[in-house]
Amino acid sequence: MSVEPARRGVYVPFLTALVALCAEGIVLATSFMVDYPDPVLTAAWLIALAGLLIVMVSVWRTSRSSGASWLSTLGRTLKAAGRFILDFF
Numbered sequence: 001m002s003v004e005p006a007r008r009g010v011y012v013p014f015l016t017a018l019v020a021l022c023a024e025g026i027v028l029a030t031s032f033m034v035d036y037p038d039p040v041l042t043a044a045w046l047i048a049l050a051g052l053l054i055v056m057v058s059v060w061r062t063s064r065s066s067g068a069s070w071l072s073t074l075g076r077t078l079k080a081a082g083r084f085i086l087d088f089f
Contacts, residue, residue, distance in 0.1 A: 017051075020047050021047065021048075021051050021088075023044075024043075024044040024047040024048055024051075025048075025088060027040060027041070027044040028041075028044050028045070028048065031044075048088070051084070051088070052081060052084055052085070055080055055081065055084045056077050056080065056081050059076055059077045059080040060073055060076075060077045063076045063077065
């Protein structure tokens with residue numbers, strides 16, 4: 001048995017999400033200079049919010065599975081959300 005099909009199955013969604021986040025970042029960064037249609041901007045904001053939600057959920061799950069308290073987990077999650085916002089926007 002080969003490991004390649006399983007690895008390829010994980011790689012394609014990750015690459016697709018990465019390209020979507022990059023495209024969304026470019027659209028939002030240039031939205032002040034280019035007059036994009038409203039559906040394009042709405043889709044870009046929804047992709048940005050989905051990315052933020054994924055980051056927050058993954059940090060929450062990782063922190064809670066390591067045995068951290070609820071308050072500590074909340075702090076880590078908000079810190080990760082802040083870093084995502086600063087780094088991405």
